[in-house]
Amino acid sequence: MFFLQPLFDQIEARFGEVINHFYLIELIFYSLDRTILYFIIWISLRMMYLFFVKKADIKENLFSKHEWVLNIFVFYVLLLVHLTVFREQTSILNVSIHRRSLSEINWHPLVHTIKLTHGTSLFSYYYNFYGNILWFIPMGFGAAYLLKERYSFLKALGIGFSVSILIETMQFLFDTGISDIDDVLFNTAGTIIGILLFSVLDRIIKRRKRKTLSHE
Known part of the structure; x- marks a missing residue:
């Protein structure tokens, strides 16, 4: 994990043997961690699009209500895909198509x-x-x-x-x-x-x- 490993280690040490179905918490942490990474990439691309393509005011557009909802929605979709498809150690970079x-x-x-x-x-x-x-x-x-x-x-x-x-x-x-x-x-x-x-x-x-x- 890139961002959440220290926090996960603390939670695992304290609650790993106490909470039933702890694997779900682990899944959520892995998914959140990757989602944060891809969301940072999304925000970077979005800012370049607003600035270079739409020629828009970055500050005005990036903090508009519509833009907030769009970014939350993108974060949610990224998290959803990682929770359901790219689980545990799998990611878009290492999966392969199976017959x-x-x-x-x-x-x-x-x-x-x-x-x-x-x-x-x-x-x-x-x-x-x-x-x-x-x-x-x-x-x-x-x-x-x-x-x-x-x-x-x-x-x-x-x-x-x-x-x-x-x-x-x-x-x-x-x-x-x-x-x-x-x-x-x-x-x-x-x-x-x-x-x-x-x-x-x-x-x-x-x-x-x-x-x-x-x-x-």
Whole structure:
């Protein structure tokens, strides 16, 4: 790890043998560390684009509300990809495409998820079901916000669905995870929740603005 190794070492020494499923904390640290690295690269490229291509005021644009949301969204997507595809010691620099049979994909909806409810622990079920939904709520919200005037429910949903399919495809090609139709279903559900949250918040803000203007 480039940035978080000292902090991780302290947490591992103190809680490594105490916390169940500590491997998830390790996964989060590795993913965060790489995300920070790639996010620094993104910010550098973004600043060059704003300065040299758009000829824009860096200070004014880089700290605008839209730019903040865009950068948070990029950080979130980078983290999501590293949590789901480039796990542990794998990265975009050392993965390779594996020839695998399509029969290795779980094509039957909810079959694998239901099996998880019959295990000795429900942790895997909760992580698979709620985790896949929760991780994609920011996807729906961020996509809806960034589309701005071009926003529509189907466009925002299409972005979340496409990202989910892309993640499952990379997991299959790089052999870094189990490609499952359930993941796509739950990710899509999370995207829908995020879009609905954006729609509700957007209506509340617009209603307040109208009330403010009517009182002036």
